[in-house]
Structure formats: C-alpha cells, structure tokens
Amino acid sequence: MIPVPPRRVLVYTIPIALLLFVLPFVVAPYQVALLTYGLTFAIAALGFNLLLGYTGLLSFGHSAYFGMGAYGVAFIVKYFKISSMEAFILGGIVAATAVAALFGFVCVRYTRIFFGILTLALSQVIWSLAFKFFWVTGGTDGLRVPTPSLLGVGMAPGQDKMAFLAHRYYYYVLVIFLVGVAVMWVIVHSPFGKALQAIRDNETRAEFVGVQVRRYRYMAFLVSGVYTGLAGALWVPLNGLTTPDILHWTFSGKIVFFTVLGGFQTFFGPIIGAVVFNYLETYAVGHTVYWQLVLGVVLVFLVLALPGGIVGTAGRVLDRLRKAA
Amino acid sequence: MDTFLIHLLNSLLYASVLFLIAGGLSLIYGVMRIINLAHGNIYAVGAYATAWAVGRLLGGAPVVLLYAILPVGALAAAALGAVLEPTLLRPLYKRAEEYQLLITFGLLLILEDLIRVVWGPYPLSASSLFEAPGSLTIGETIYPTYNLVVIVVGGLAAAALWAFVYKTKFGVILRATSQNMRMASALGVNVNRVYVQAFTLGCFMAGLGGAIIVPQQGAVLGMGPDALILAFVVVVVGGLGSLEGALLGALMVGVVREVGISLFPEIELAVLYLMAAIVLLIRPAGLFGRA
Numbered sequence: 254m255i256p257v258p259p260r261r262v263l264v265y266t267i268p269i270a271l272l273l274f275v276l277p278f279v280v281a282p283y284q285v286a287l288l289t290y291g292l293t294f295a296i297a298a299l300g301f302n303l304l305l306g307y308t309g310l311l312s313f314g315h316s317a318y319f320g321m322g323a324y325g326v327a328f329i330v331k332y333f334k335i336s337s338m339e340a341f342i343l344g345g346i347v348a349a350t351a352v353a354a355l356f357g358f359v360c361v362r363y364t365r366i367f368f369g370i371l372t373l374a375l376s377q378v379i380w381s382l383a384f385k386f387f388w389v390t391g392g393t394d395g396l397r398v399p400t401p402s403l404l405g406v407g408m409a410p411g412q413d414k415m416a417f418l419a420h421r422y423y424y425y426v427l428v429i430f431l432v433g434v435a436v437m438w439v440i441v442h443s444p445f446g447k448a449l450q451a452i453r454d455n456e457t458r459a460e461f462v463g464v465q466v467r468r469y470r471y472m473a474f475l476v477s478g479v480y481t482g483l484a485g486a487l488w489v490p491l492n493g494l495t496t497p498d499i500l501h502w503t504f505s506g507k508i509v510f511f512t513v514l515g516g517f518q519t520f521f522g523p524i525i526g527a528v529v530f531n532y533l534e535t536y537a538v539g540h541t542v543y544w545q546l547v548l549g550v551v552l553v554f555l556v557l558a559l560p561g562g563i564v565g566t567a568g569r570v571l572d573r574l575r576k577a578a
Numbered sequence: 579m580d581t582f583l584i585h586l587l588n589s590l591l592y593a594s595v596l597f598l599i600a601g602g603l604s605l606i607y608g609v610m611r612i613i614n615l616a617h618g619n620i621y622a623v624g625a626y627a628t629a630w631a632v633g634r635l636l637g638g639a640p641v642v643l644l645y646a647i648l649p650v651g652a653l654a655a656a657a658l659g660a661v662l663e664p665t666l667l668r669p670l671y672k673r674a675e676e677y678q679l680l681i682t683f684g685l686l687l688i689l690e691d692l693i694r695v696v697w698g699p700y701p702l703s704a705s706s707l708f709e710a711p712g713s714l715t716i717g718e719t720i721y722p723t724y725n726l727v728v729i730v731v732g733g734l735a736a737a738a739l740w741a742f743v744y745k746t747k748f749g750v751i752l753r754a755t756s757q758n759m760r761m762a763s764a765l766g767v768n769v770n771r772v773y774v775q776a777f778t779l780g781c782f783m784a785g786l787g788g789a790i791i792v793p794q795q796g797a798v799l800g801m802g803p804d805a806l807i808l809a810f811v812v813v814v815v816g817g818l819g820s821l822e823g824a825l826l827g828a829l830m831v832g833v834v835r836e837v838g839i840s841l842f843p844e845i846e847l848a849v850l851y852l853m854a855a856i857v858l859l860i861r862p863a864g865l866f867g868r869a
Contacts, residue, residue, distance in 0.1 A: 305676070311675075311676050311679065313679075359855065359859060362859075362862075363858070363862060365675065366613060366675060366679075366818075367858065367862055369613075369679065370613070370810060370814055370858070371855060371858050373807075373810065374810065374811065374814065374851045374854045374855050374858070375851065375855055377807055377847070377851045378847075378848045378851040378852055378855070381845075381847035381848045381851065382845070382848050384847075385843075385844045385845065385846075385847070385848075386844060502803075502807065503803060506615075506683050506686075509680065509683070510680075510683075513676075513680055542694070542699075543691045543694065543695065544691075545687040545688070545690050545691045546687065546688055546691035546692065546695075548684075548687050549684045549685065549686070549687030549688035549689075549690075549691070550684070550688060551684075552680060552681070552683065552684030552687065553666065553681055553684040553685065553688070556670070556677050556680050556681045556684065557666075557669060557670075557681070560673070560677060
C-alpha cells in the first residue's frame, strides 16, 4: 500500500506547487533561474536528509555524489558528444550511484563520528583525483557543459540562454523535483522508511525486531546517493561548468548546512533550507566579499538558538499559537 | 644515499608540522569528544600572526629578536582557543554531536573570513627567517638549515607534550577527565576548567605549527581547511584521541607524501585519503585508538 499524504499536508503543498508553476509568468527570469538552483539543491538536501534525519547518519562526504552527478554529465558531453538532458540525467545518476555503491559498502559499517570522517576522507579521494587528473577532468578549469535539449527539443536558434533556463529548463527541473519529493515521501512513510527510523532511534532494538541494520543503512545510502547525483546532473547545465569546487568537502558542509537551516527533523525542512540557503548565499556573495563570515554567523546562531531550523521552529511557534488560541 | 637523506628530512619536516596540528586536534577530541573542524583555521591564525609580527619588526631588528617573536602565533592561537571554548563550545556538550560538528564548521567559515578582514587577502611571508640561517651541504645538494629547526622544534614539542601529559599533575587530571568525565568531576576536578585548558593547549600546538612553518611556506588564505584534512588523515590513521597515534600517523603521512610526490605525484593526495580509509576499515579506532 502506498502511503498517501494526509489532508493537512496536501492543503499546504498543492497551493505551493501551483504557485511554483505560475511563477515564471510573474517574476523576472533571473529570479526564476535562482529558484532553479535552489530546487536542485533541494533535491540533494532531500537525499542527504534520508541519511541524517531518518537514518541518523551524518555524512560529510555528499559532495562526492553531487560532483559525480555533475562530472558524469560533463563526461557524456566530452566523450559521447551528446547533449540530451535525459542522457545527462542517466549518466549523472549512473556515475553517482556507482560511487555511492562503493563508498556506502565501506561506510555503513560505522556510525556517528567515524561515519562522518570516513565519508569525508573518501569524498576527498574523488576531489583530489578530479583536481590532479587535469587531462580527464580539466583540473581547476573544470569542464564545460552546453545547454542541453529537453525531451529531444533543443534551444531555439538565437534564443537567449537565460530565457531558456528560466522557462523551459525551470519547468523540467520543477517536475523532476515534485516527483522526487513525492517518491521520497513514499519512501520515508513506507515500512522501509519506518525501519530506518527505528535504526536511528535504537540500533540494538531495531536489530532484535529483525531489521537487517547494515543492509537497510546501505539501501538508504544508495537512495541518498542517487538523489544527490540527480541534483548534480540537474545543476550542471544551469552552471554551464563543473569544477572540483563542488567535490571539495566544504561543499558537503554546505549540504549539511541546507538541511540544518531548514530543520532535519522534518520532511520539508531540507527543501526550505536549500532554497533559503541559495538566496542567502547569492545575496551574501553579491553584497560583500566576507560572505563566508555571514554564512558562518548564521550557522552558529542556528545551532545555538534555533536547533529545529526554520521549519522546526515555525512548527513550534504555530503549536504555541494554537494552544494559546 | 644523499637523496635518501634529503627525502627523509623532508618527511620529518612535514611530519613535525602535521604532528603539531593533529596532536592538538587529537588532544581536544580525547578530552572533550569534539572534532574541531575549525582547527585548521587556528593553525592558519598562528601562521598569520607570526608573519604579521615579523613583518612589523622587520625594519632593522636583529634576526635573533625575530626568532624570539616566532611564538607569537602560538600565543595568539592559544588566546583564541581560550575565548572560543567557553563561549561557543561549552553550551553544546550536552547536545548531539551533529551540532558540535556544525558549530565548528560555522566557526571555520567565520575564521576564514576574519583572517581576511584582519590580514587582508594577500599572502604574508616571513621568509627572512627562512633565509637567515643559510643552508647546509649534504653530499652534493644544499639543504636549508631552517628546515632542521622546524624538525627540532617538532621533536621537542612532542617530547614536551609527552612529559606534560604523563609526568605532571595536570596531565593526570587531563587523562582522568578524558577517561571518565563524570568520575573525575565527582572526585573534585573542575571539568570546565580542564576543558578550557585542554582546548587552549590544543590550539597552542596548532598555532605553534603555523608559526614555525610560516617562514618556509608563507601564510595564504585557505591553508587552514587544507591542513585540517591532512590532520584528519593523521588522527584517523593513528587513532582519535591518542597522542602516540598522532605521532605515528604524522610520520606515516609525512613519509607517504614524500614518496608519493617523487613517485606518483598525480595520486599522492588520493593515496593519503585511501590510506585513512583502509586503516578505518581494518582498525576502526585507528592504530592506537580506544574502541
């Protein structure tokens, strides 16, 4: 049986989804392109949170899967000379899944701090390879990725790239995003998702109930890697370029940041966090050279004052208002 | 033979600095169970502070005086640590370790930019200290004498730390707190004070590492996170929380890196990270770690 969201969730989500569909007709293309970035990050955060929020594993190496998604696309362009978005997605997911399958096999034996460090060390292996093998990966210059054709239809000749990204590409990403959210909802509310939460809450008890802890963790790791790889594949045509920066461990830190900003104890938190983070970062980078300082202060403030993140805190405030009323 | 000696000295040079960084990281983890992601930035602060102090005094000051101000970086890093622990970390000891990691990641971002605010975006150097002692002739090649100074300082620091942790009363309290914080507290140890002292000592070591290497390498933005990752490899190989492990890990990383640079430069970094991953697989707690 497929779990269907309860009515109160649909009451919030359906109007928001509709709003997202009419948005390109209302706001400037630049804003839509910015939101498209946010949505790709949201897909990554959604995948990341299956591990952190639902399985209780803090990965500091998700840049590897995001980056493999992006480099998978770049390799398809470089070696097969194909520029179809469907092929990009396929290639990105295959590359990310292959790495997640290998790293996950090693990492799921550990938990807590050791899991974090191991994922970090392994992701740095990928980064250093991308950094050093410049004849394959372009080194720090990275690899260019042209604007792809969507469902076989390319960009019209003479069409402005920004208009393309802010309209057709936005809808393409939006549909994949909505499907991704729905699938993730089904996953975390399925018996499999419940088993993951049992593992998170008490590994020993979960094992006694008959959950195959390591196998379930591995499956969660794979799903998480697929989502993050998909996000990387969708991100790279927007950026037009992939560089080793997205493989560096500080990018993993940003994925953690998205999730905590939105609130990792909620389903929708990471999505909100990723979109908000993207605006925050763009704003900070645009207005000051000290953008890392701004982000760092926000993160420290969040951890000290609002550990529930945006969604967690909003939920608590709403509950209190409801009780007071 | 001479090339071998030079490679050996280079490995030891690298290992000395790595030991100072990783030893501090490991000490802090051993006592407080916190992985400080901003530790590399503390090392960078040490490097910048020394380069800045040397630069201010450069106008005609005798070289001996310049060497005397080398430890400025270590003191600056220690002072920073003494401020950070009570203000940012102390409220988090009772929370999940995810939050502890995150706050130190936030601190990493903040320090990265504070360095830029204070010392500007351009690299600082203190190369006059590197050039002053001249060089030695080893066989047919010449080798900078300053590198030997770094190796000696690294060795002395390791010995001093060992004596401090195993031969003094403070060391006993430190180890007791590390083994069982509640029991130590019940026996009358002021745990908060031990924590701030341990954190300060760890930062002092990282700052010293930065201070002694800056005449040779200079101080640049981004040196902190890079050093942190290598220090991670060291503590993972040696065992989190173990000083002997940090020493062995630093030596291993120093040698592997030196061999890697001369034999397989493309995958030198990858080999280091793979080494950490393999050790974690075989001995999850590291070579000297407690499970």
